[in-house]
Amino acid sequence: MEQTITTTKTKYKTIVYFICTVAALGGLLFGLDQGFIANALQTIEKVYGFGIKGGELYSAILATGGIIGALLSGIFARFLGRKKSLVFAGFIFTAASAYSALLPPIAILSACRFALGFAVGVASFIVPLYLSETAPAKIRGSMGTLFQLMITIGIFLISVTNVFIIKFFTNPATSLPLMFLTITFFAAFMFLGSFMLPESPRWLMLKGRKEDTINVLKKTLNTQEEIDLEIKEIEETLHGPKGAGIGIIFKGYFFKVLVVGILLQVFQQLVGINMMIYYAPTIFGYAGITGLLAMMTVPTVNMLFTFPAIPLVEKWGRKKLLYIGAGAMFITMIAAGIAFQSIAGVTEPSMIGGLPKMVLLISVIVYIFGFAVSWGPVVWLVCSEIFPLEGREVGMTITTMVNWTFAGLVMANALTFMQDHGNASIFYVFAGFCLLSIIFVAMFVPETKGITLEELEFNLKSGKKLRDLGNH
Ligand code: BGC
DSSP: OOOEEEOSSOEEEHHHHHHHHHHHHHHHHHHHHHHHHHHHHHHHHHHHOOHHHHHHHHHHHHHHHHHHHHHHHHHHHHHTOHHHHHHHHHHHHHHHHHHHTTOOOHHHHHHHHHHHHHHHHHHHHHHHHHHHHHSOGGGHHHHHHHHHHHHHHHHHHHHHHHHHHHHHOOOHHHHHHHHHHHHHHHHHHHHHHHTTOOOOHHHHHHTTOHHHHHHHHHHHOSSHHHHHHHHHHHHHHHTSOOSOOGGGGGSHHHHHHHHHHHHHHHHHHHTTHHHHHHHHHHHHHHTTOOHHHHHHHHHHHHHHTTTTHHHHHHHTOHHHHHHHHHHHHHHHHHHHHHHHHHTTTOOOGGGOOHHHHHHHHHHHHHHHHHIIIIIHHHHHHHHHHSSOGGGHHHHHHHHHHHHHHHHHHHHHHHHHHHHHHOTTHHHHHHHHHHHHHHHHHHHHOOOOTTOOHHHHHHHHHTTOOGGGTTOO
């Protein structure tokens, strides 16, 4: 593990990448559970006979678990530590997906999906926190976006494996358990891998365990000088009030960044991403697009365009990406809406002409590109950066819960909204939120590229305007 990896500017120990990869397996599980529904919905329907609303509710119960998981994960993170919380999430992932494979009655199956959501909620809170606290400052952004990359890889992976399973196992009573067992396999991997992680140095310092902190930093940093500097920086932030409770939200400086984090998460969901992640094959079906194109376009584009986000988040910065992404999503949602409007009267999808199909397909591709390169990774990253250390857990708990609440709203209502108000309507609603998000970013979101968490915190407490928090 003493071997080093060369980057353009600095060398990092291999273990830094190992830590980040194993921790990011939490992101993979998040993705496997998010991506599960799209290509499994029909098979679930065959086994359980849910109907549209039932399918939406089964999908969305993941989000309810996510909200509770996120709520409690703040407490886990504080008292158990970041590492043990990851081990715990890994265990629940494994148990709940294995039990689902037994095809229990609907109530138990739903309870398992709730439990999976719970683990996702814990992971989606702990992983970005762990990475932002453990990765060296210069690569913090890239390592934070690794979380999102793993989510998208998870979504892609489960989409592919589900397609294969459907193809080779036509009996739903066989294919559905296999789909759940795929998740179980990766869950067990995360469960075991997270045992090998070191604890977060910042958490250890919060607990007054300086020697353990130094031991972890010896593994991750190269020189004594770097270690001393890191310890000094963490110590400085610890002079403030330690591990604040929920009361911190009444402090003006904290409330300000909390609102930014909350709105970032609200917009991340209300631009409509999970309508696509969950229901793209169904929606494509309404427009007569079926087969592999309908099942694989969204997960593939989503994963591929998260890769460029990793270097770009450091090179161009967070805000530029958010503008580009929201702009692309706005235009394409309008285009998709128009495509659906043009086929509004057609009752037989196979009669739909090539042009609306083409417009819809291209719109969805560009839309997913827009999200993948920006709002997907950047929102989680910024939410892990903007809160002062003593209130980071409270801040991330609340913002993660908000993410799940709005994700659930979209999952539980997207298809029925289309049914009730016409297929085109929902695209215009989401386009409206894309537009609002641009205004919000311009007015209130700080650029957090290339600044240490400690400097950000100093700026926040010295009363700088939100927009200027990232300025040196
Ligand atoms: C969002 C998820 C979404 C995923 C898609 C994440 O950042 O929080 O709700 O399903 O991106 O890649």
